[in-house]
Amino acid sequence: MVNEKAENIEKSTQAVNLPPVITVGELSQIIDIVPSEIIKELMRRGVMANINETINFEMAAIISTTFGVPVLKPKENQADLISKPTLSDTEVMLRPPIVTILGHVDHGKTTLLDSIRGTKVVDSEHGGITQGIGAYQVSHNNNLITFIDTPGHEAFTNMRARGAQVTDIAVLVVAADDGVMPQTIEAINHIKAAGVPMIIAINKVDVPGVDINRLKGQLVEHEVIPEELGGDILCVNVSAIKKEGIEDLLESISLVAEISELKSNPNDLGVGVILEGETDKLKGNLATILVQNGKVFLGNYLVAGDSSGRIKSMIDGFGNPVKSIDPGAPAQVLGINPAPKPGDIFKVFEKEKDSKQFLGKKKNNQSLNVNNFFSSDMDSNSSETFNLIVKTGSQGTMEPVKKVLENVSIDNKNIKIIHSDIGTVNESDIMLATASASTVVAFQSDVEPGALKQAQANNILVKRYDIVYEMIEEIEDIVSSLGEEVVVENKLGEATILEVFDIDKRGKAAGFRVNSGVIKRNGYMKILRDGKELFNGQVGSLRHFKENVREIRNGMEGGVTLENFKDFQENDVIYCYELKKS
Numbered sequence: 001m002v003n004e005k006a007e008n009i010e011k012s013t014q015a016v017n018l019p020p021v022i023t024v025g026e027l028s029q030i031i032d033i034v035p036s037e038i039i040k041e042l043m044r045r046g047v048m049a050n051i052n053e054t055i056n057f058e059m060a061a062i063i064s065t066t067f068g069v070p071v072l073k074p075k076e077n078q079a080d081l082i083s084k085p086t087l088s089d090t091e092v093m094l095r096p097p098i099v100t101i102l103g104h105v106d107h108g109k110t111t112l113l114d115s116i117r118g119t120k121v122v123d124s125e126h127g128g129i130t131q132g133i134g135a136y137q138v139s140h141n142n143n144l145i146t147f148i149d150t151p152g153h154e155a156f157t158n159m160r161a162r163g164a165q166v167t168d169i170a171v172l173v174v175a176a177d178d179g180v181m182p183q184t185i186e187a188i189n190h191i192k193a194a195g196v197p198m199i200i201a202i203n204k205v206d207v208p209g210v211d212i213n214r215l216k217g218q219l220v221e222h223e224v225i226p227e228e229l230g231g232d233i234l235c236v237n238v239s240a241i242k243k244e245g246i247e248d249l250l251e252s253i254s255l256v257a258e259i260s261e262l263k264s265n266p267n268d269l270g271v272g273v274i275l276e277g278e279t280d281k282l283k284g285n286l287a288t289i290l291v292q293n294g295k296v297f298l299g300n301y302l303v304a305g306d307s308s309g310r311i312k313s314m315i316d317g318f319g320n321p322v323k324s325i326d327p328g329a330p331a332q333v334l335g336i337n338p339a340p341k342p343g344d345i346f347k348v349f350e351k352e353k354d355s356k357q358f359l360g361k362k363k364n365n366q367s368l369n370v371n372n373f374f375s376s377d378m379d380s381n382s383s384e385t386f387n388l389i390v391k392t393g394s395q396g397t398m399e400p401v402k403k404v405l406e407n408v409s410i411d412n413k414n415i416k417i418i419h420s421d422i423g424t425v426n427e428s429d430i431m432l433a434t435a436s437a438s439t440v441v442a443f444q445s446d447v448e449p450g451a452l453k454q455a456q457a458n459n460i461l462v463k464r465y466d467i468v469y470e471m472i473e474e475i476e477d478i479v480s481s482l483g484e485e486v487v488v489e490n491k492l493g494e495a496t497i498l499e500v501f502d503i504d505k506r507g508k509a510a511g512f513r514v515n516s517g518v519i520k521r522n523g524y525m526k527i528l529r530d531g532k533e534l535f536n537g538q539v540g541s542l543r544h545f546k547e548n549v550r551e552i553r554n555g556m557e558g559g560v561t562l563e564n565f566k567d568f569q570e571n572d573v574i575y576c577y578e579l580k581k582s
Helices: 002-011 024-031 035-044 057-066 109-120 124-133 153-161 182-194 212-221 246-260 352-364 370-376 395-406 427-436 449-457 468-480
Strands: 021-023 054-056 098-103 135-140 143-148 169-175 198-203 234-237 271-280 284-293 301-304 307-310 313-316 330-334 345-349 384-392 413-422 439-443 462-465 487-503 507-520 524-529 532-544 551-553 557-562 573-581
Touching: 021 024, 021 057, 024 035, 024 054, 024 057, 035 057, 054 057, 098 109, 098 182, 109 135, 109 143, 109 198, 109 246, 135 246, 135 330, 143 246, 169 182, 169 246, 182 198, 182 413, 182 427, 198 212, 198 246, 234 246, 284 301, 301 352, 307 352, 345 352, 384 395, 384 427, 384 468, 395 413, 395 439, 395 468, 413 427, 413 468, 427 439, 427 449, 439 468, 449 462, 462 468, 507 532, 507 573, 524 557, 532 551
Parallel strands: 098 143, 098 169, 169 198, 198 234, 384 413, 384 439, 439 462
Antiparallel strands: 021 054, 135 143, 271 284, 271 345, 284 330, 301 307, 301 345, 313 330, 487 507, 487 573, 507 551, 507 557, 524 532, 524 573, 532 557
16 A cells, blocks of 8 residues: 555646645546545544545645645636636635534533623624524624534534534533543543644632642643643633633634634635534525635525525524625525535535536545545555544453553554543444544443444444453454455345244244345344344345245345344344455
8 A cells, every 4th residue: 555655646746726625536636646545644634524525725735745746826626616716815814713612511511602602792682593503603802703502522523424624623611620521531532533722611610619730630631731731722710600711711712713824715605514404394494504715695506415506595693684604604594405414515606507517526426435444445654543432331441451452553553542431332432433433342331222323324343342352352353454455344234123933943033124225145144132242144044924035125024044043032133234345
């Protein structure tokens, strides 16, 4: 793989023009690098994007130069169907930072948001309406700051998993009286995985007897080093309930934003992220958008994922009908069909034919999943990293398990533990695994059924162990296979066991109904019970009524026997798959 990358770099040394926004597929064609290599380089830089999704000029330029292709100053590309002329540097301006507030439950996130909203919303008369679209803006020293009102780090990471890098700055709220709690640690790991600047808001400093230095020491244990302790993380003392420290927090956000130089061009056609999509019985399909570059106008044609349409009406963050939305601002728009998904990247066009042409081009591109490249086609740099999320059944096993895993290193291939915690593997863990391209290890811990289903849907590998040496042996095998051709599971279908019955000499058979996909006789099967894998092997026989069949499709019923397994129970899940080389 190293030689392949070297060959790719030698292909083109001529400087190229890139537009302000470009899809991964388009960038691949321009710099003559296969999409999988570009996706992996983006992933290493904390950006999750598939072949159809867009990245901005800055990131595209970084990727291009990484592969030895120099880049000229930003220039509009006809392939992007945007007819505006090249814009000068004088037309580029700073945009408002986009901020997400995260933290442990009951540590004061909602109260802090309410305090900021109550004292600093640009138009307090309409402030209460802003919560309806999930985002709002405040003014600090005549500069705007955009806050995303997200329910927590799960939503924050879910957008990243879909390829959207929404947040510029993450504010982590930690209560001074409680200190660092489990969800605090989760939030820290999600923020680190996103690669965005972090500010610590130490809340409830008005509570008698709180020890702020102790809290900062706890943060250091999780590699969050406050500025006063020699690190680069700003810490701000606040009392959300008394509305104290709000000015200091906003000042810190403004400072980080100034350092980050968040630039945009209001003369470009708008691009950004879908925050929410819903269907209103009276109005129709509504989409909450966040403009990241350019400007969105009433009457523009918007494309997001597989959704498109003409913007018929537009409401800003204060509930006011508007004709345009500036960079860094949220809005709710009407006219997009079907309702787009949160995390979809959107682009707007002045002409309907351009939007249809762009949508058709997207649909013609083959859709790719970055997780496939992570598990089966990793690039061989001087050092490779295998991301893990570790869950254990007890505190006593956590540190020993982490230590032995972190010591695994084969041929410059190392393990990085993205997140570790005590308890069952849950859907939040799978969300983080999807966003960070990680494998999940459960040691003497169970996997929640919902998490297992989500892992299967997103091709996330979840491994459960009870014995340390078995875990180490298998993880070493997985790590050593990075960069090589490997055999991967390809899901065929799922079924639920309805009844179990005895058969002559062969033990027991299971009657089942197929819930999705297809169950094949020449495939492999897993039997899952309450998230635990009881069997993984070949099919013995497959029948539809009394006839032997090759496959049974979605919605149909059948019977199955398995080689070396007969401990079926009603409601067990049958997971059918085939093995493919990748």
